Amino acid sequence: MASPRWVVLKFGGTSVSTLPRxxxxxxIVRDRLAEGLRPVVVCSALSGISNALDRLLAEAMAGRxxxxxxxxxxxxxxxxxxxxxxxxxxxxxxxxxxxxxxLGAALxxxxxxxxxxxxxxxxxxxxxxxxxxxxxxxGLTTQWWDARELLEAVDEAHGNEARRYLSVACDYRPDPxxxxxxxxxxxxxxxxxxxxxxxxxxxxxxxxxxxxDTSAAYLAAKLQAERLEIWTDVPGMxxxxxxxxxxxxxxxxxxxxxxxxxxxxxxKVLHPRCLEPVRAYGIPLHVKCTxxxxxxxxxxxxxxxxxxxxxxxxxxxxxxxxxxMDTIGMWQQVGFLxxxxxxxxxxxxxxxxxxxxxxxxxxxxDPQANALQPAQLExxxxxxxxxxxxxxxxxxxxxxxxxxxxxxxxDELTPAFEVFAxxxxxxxxxxxxxxxxxxxxxxxxxxxxxxxxxxxxxxxVEADTLFGPTWRELFAPRAEAxxxxxxxxxxxxxxxxxxxxxxxxxxxxxxxxxxxxxALRRLSSVDRIFYALKANDHPDVLRVFHEAGLxxxxxxxxxxxxxxxxxxxxxxxxxxxxxxxxxxxxxxxxFELGAFVTLDNLHPLEAWPELxxxxxxxxxxxxxxxxxxxxxxxxxxxxxxxxxxxxQAKRLRExxxxxxxxxxxxxxHVGSGILLPETWAETALFLAELAETYFPDVRYLDVGGGxxxxxxxxxxxxxxxxxxxxxxxxxxxxxRFELWLEPGRFLVAEAGVLLARVTQVKEKGGAxxxxxxxxxxxxIRPALYGAYHEIVNLTRLDAPATQTVDVVGPICExxxxxxxxxxxxxxxxxxxxxxxxxxxYGAVMSSHYNRRPPAREVFLPVGASAAVSPTPENAASV
Numbered sequence: 001m002a003s004p005r006w007v008v009l010k011f012g013g014t015s016v017s018t019l020p021r022x023x024x025x026x027x028i029v030r031d032r033l034a035e036g037l038r039p040v041v042v043c044s045a046l047s048g049i050s051n052a053l054d055r056l057l058a059e060a061m062a063g064r065x066x067x068x069x070x071x072x073x074x075x076x077x078x079x080x081x082x083x084x085x086x087x088x089x090x091x092x093x094x095x096x097x098x099x100x101x102x103l104g105a106a107l108x109x110x111x112x113x114x115x116x117x118x119x120x121x122x123x124x125x126x127x128x129x130x131x132x133x134x135x136x137x138x139g140l141t142t143q144w145w146d147a148r149e150l151l152e153a154v155d156e157a158h159g160n161e162a163r164r165y166l167s168v169a170c171d172y173r174p175d176p177x178x179x180x181x182x183x184x185x186x187x188x189x190x191x192x193x194x195x196x197x198x199x200x201x202x203x204x205x206x207x208x209x210x211x212x213d214t215s216a217a218y219l220a221a222k223l224q225a226e227r228l229e230i231w232t233d234v235p236g237m238x239x240x241x242x243x244x245x246x247x248x249x250x251x252x253x254x255x256x257x258x259x260x261x262x263x264x265x266x267x268k269v270l271h272p273r274c275l276e277p278v279r280a281y282g283i284p285l286h287v288k289c290t291x292x293x294x295x296x297x298x299x300x301x302x303x304x305x306x307x308x309x310x311x312x313x314x315x316x317x318x319x320x321x322x323x324x325m326d327t328i329g330m331w332q333q334v335g336f337l338x339x340x341x342x343x344x345x346x347x348x349x350x351x352x353x354x355x356x357x358x359x360x361x362x363x364x365x366d367p368q369a370n371a372l373q374p375a376q377l378e379x380x381x382x383x384x385x386x387x388x389x390x391x392x393x394x395x396x397x398x399x400x401x402x403x404x405x406x407x408x409x410x411d412e413l414t415p416a417f418e419v420f421a422x423x424x425x426x427x428x429x430x431x432x433x434x435x436x437x438x439x440x441x442x443x444x445x446x447x448x449x450x451x452x453x454x455x456x457x458x459x460x461v462e463a464d465t466l467f468g469p470t471w472r473e474l475f476a477p478r479a480e481a482x483x484x485x486x487x488x489x490x491x492x493x494x495x496x497x498x499x500x501x502x503x504x505x506x507x508x509x510x511x512x513x514x515x516x517x518x519a520l521r522r523l524s525s526v527d528r529i530f531y532a533l534k535a536n537d538h539p540d541v542l543r544v545f546h547e548a549g550l551x552x553x554x555x556x557x558x559x560x561x562x563x564x565x566x567x568x569x570x571x572x573x574x575x576x577x578x579x580x581x582x583x584x585x586x587x588x589x590x591f592e593l594g595a596f597v598t599l600d601n602l603h604p605l606e607a608w609p610e611l612x613x614x615x616x617x618x619x620x621x622x623x624x625x626x627x628x629x630x631x632x633x634x635x636x637x638x639x640x641x642x643x644x645x646x647x648q649a650k651r652l653r654e655x656x657x658x659x660x661x662x663x664x665x666x667x668x669h670v671g672s673g674i675l676l677p678e679t680w681a682e683t684a685l686f687l688a689e690l691a692e693t694y695f696p697d698v699r700y701l702d703v704g705g706g707x708x709x710x711x712x713x714x715x716x717x718x719x720x721x722x723x724x725x726x727x728x729x730x731x732x733x734x735x736r737f738e739l740w741l742e743p744g745r746f747l748v749a750e751a752g753v754l755l756a757r758v759t760q761v762k763e764k765g766g767a768x769x770x771x772x773x774x775x776x777x778x779x780i781r782p783a784l785y786g787a788y789h790e791i792v793n794l795t796r797l798d799a800p801a802t803q804t805v806d807v808v809g810p811i812c813e814x815x816x817x818x819x820x821x822x823x824x825x826x827x828x829x830x831x832x833x834x835x836x837x838x839x840x841y842g843a844v845m846s847s848h849y850n851r852r853p854p855a856r857e858v859f860l861p862v863g864a865s866a867a868v869s870p871t872p873e874n875a876a877s878v
Contacts, residue, residue, distance in 0.1 A: 045123025236298030242471030250468030266317030455820030532744030669704025752839020775809010
């Protein structure tokens with residue numbers, strides 16, 4: 001009998017979690033059978049189950065095992081019902097084993113890597129049990145195989161126990177005996193698990209998180225398959241993470257080395273270890289999308305087209321830990337590197353990047369290759385102290401330019417490297433293979449850095465044999481159909497009329513302001529909200545918030561006077577004053593107006609003690625680390641000018657006692673544009689601990705603002721329900737404190753747009769520019785922060801996007817760019833462009849630079865059109 005032509009198909013967690021996805025899997029399998037191929041299907045656990053299993057044992061030891069088990073049972077039973085299967089009966093042995101393991105963990109209070117591997121394997125075993133039953137039910141004869149019968153780990157003589165059970169490698173040499181066994185199977189389809197294998201003792205071991213790709217590659221090599229197909233939730237590999245950068249282009253072809261570099265440096269489509277087995281035996285690898293099997297995807301093979309020196313992608317890998325080792329003793333010292341690297345080997349740690357100088361060696365540790373634990377790092381540093389002074393730097397990110405012959409491109413890349421000017425670069429590495437150029441930076445800088453680099457390197461690239469369509473071109477029509485249109489779609493005719501009479505102008509929509517207010521009011525754990533006036537101080541915007549009962553957070557005496565002029569009867573307790581390095585007279589004015597006054601330095605108490613004697617104040621502390629979309633908006637940490645260090649709390653207490661100063665509240669604000677829902681509860685906990693230690697009179701905890709908003713229509717925003725859940729847990733534990741919040745951008749950003757007419761269009765050196773009548777003099781955020789604002793051609797809103805352009809202003813500065821690499825319709829002089837999410841930090845930061853007046857402001861009331869009047873330049877239409 002002729003040997004079958006094998007094809008290995010791997011489907012990830014999102015691809016196996018719903019009935020429609022399994023219907024797609026069945027269609028793909030039938031297509032491969034029609035090609036005369038014999039499919040081996042490799043499946044991951046259902047989406048989220050691996051994480052749930054990872055937490056299960058810890059939950060069991062905390063007495064919450066039953067609830068955690070239910071969270072694992074439920075999605076499997078729901079999928080089984082949708083498939084028309086008796087999932088309870090099919091999966092009962094797995095559920096019972098999990099119950100036994102959970103009970104044992106609760107009693108013994110100990111979890112070993114060996115036990116963890118057994119538990120984690122259950123996700124794949126349960127998913128494939130359901131999958132095999134379903135495929136058989138719909139007429140595809142399928143045989144379920146336990147992957148532990150197919151793959152055996154290569155035992156390591158060194159390495160810690162966690163590595164030996166949780167991150168193994170397997171033998172992948174061609175295996176004629178295995179080929180015969182599977183060829184003799186009566187079913188037309190073989191279905192097995194990714195991620196799991198056995199060791200020489202027959203115990204369950206894991207290939208590391210994300211290891212299902214590697215399982216599939218091992219099997220493809222052992223079976224000498226015709227090809228390996230990785231089916232996932234994206235249609236291939238792109239020039240950058242397409243969910244972060246929609247202008248990223250599909251990479252149609254890559255060779256094995258390029259794909260390996262991308263996977264190793266952070267592209268999450270492929271597991272880094274899955275390339276070597278297919279490269280060793282010349283097996284083509286296809287990356288395809290389960291939701292859209294018709295799309296071309298990426299082909300990785302030995303015969304990718306040679307396009308010469310080229311940067312093909314930018315990748316980013318987060319969660320990186322650096323170990324920096326300093327000593328003068330290493331200079332011209334024989335064997336120093338051998339000694340210190342031996343320490344890493346003894347701790348079972350694999351080193352990734354290395355940089356050396358006469359007195360320092362810095363290395364990076366990749367979490368994909370190392371099961372890093374705090375205790376392990378502490379022990380490493382202690383052992384290294386025999387040779388050098390070692391310190392750990394984390395969390396970091398590696399940003400990599402990946403391509404061919406990058407050394408030959410260094411002169412061309414020089415302009416792109418300018419984006420690093422504002423960033424702390426800890427390490428630079430140029431690969432000996434000439435396939436990547438990597439930079440290690442602080443993790444919270446990485447997203448913005450990648451976005452700016454991509455604009456520089458790929459903003460003018462067109463589709464060709466290497467580069468395919470952009471993510472936006474592939475999916476924008478589908479996304480637009482699925483997402484509710486923003487307010488400016490519905491008020492387009494009004495906006496065009498306003499632009500005709502008053503552009504350039506900011507326009508604010510009252511309905512959106514009120515909608516954001518209602519969203520915030522669902523935070524029932526927040527006792528008081530103060531709107532941060534600095535985000536937008538337009539009188540009509542402030543009236544909306546005044547009528548809603550909000551307070552106002554002001555950062556200058558001028559802002560205090562502005563609010564008082566608009567609302568002379570405003571109760572003093574609705575004013576919060578948080579100056580920073582302000583003169584004494586501003587503090588005095590804050591007290592005169594009855595506002596809550598916040599201190600963020602000891603200097604005022606030491607220099608102007610009589611001004612503060614017997615006063616009530618809040619105090620702003622620095623929690624030690626900021627957050628936000630750019631370093632200029634991170635307002636905590638050693639490099640930030642804001643707040644008092646916790647180490648100064650005792651001195652503050654002494655000064656307060658001496659002056660009879662009563663500290664009634666504590667304040668902290670970590671930054672802007674934050675999407676992590678636990679941020680504000682963590683800030684509250686930090687402040688509560690300070691209050692309970694030093695300041696017994698504190699009643700109010702002001703956890704700041706910085707609530708993030710989506711940058712693009714349809715992009716995920718901040719999960720307010722999760723924010724409330726975290727704050728509720730804090731309030732339950734600390735009921736004596738009143739929680740304050742001071743949002744700014746969250747309330748106004750999406751309510752505002754900037755309208756500007758196109759003045760000129762231009763092509764130069766393959767680049768296209770659309771110039772508009774105002775620029776960084778009206779909206780400085782893109783130039784100052786690298787901020788992203790969605791830009792549309794309002795005149796041709798329903799026309800297809802056919803051009804990639806840079807949208808620029810008339811200011812005599814190279815940085816006067818409102819948007820790089822934007823997809824627009826055929827754009828002409830006189831068209832009105834709309835810059836979205838511009839209601840915050842737009843008009844309030846504008847200037848008359850180049851003596852050009854900035855955009856005026858117009859307010860659109862609910863249910864009524866704004867008056868289109870001949871407003872004086874830069875005057876508000878109120």
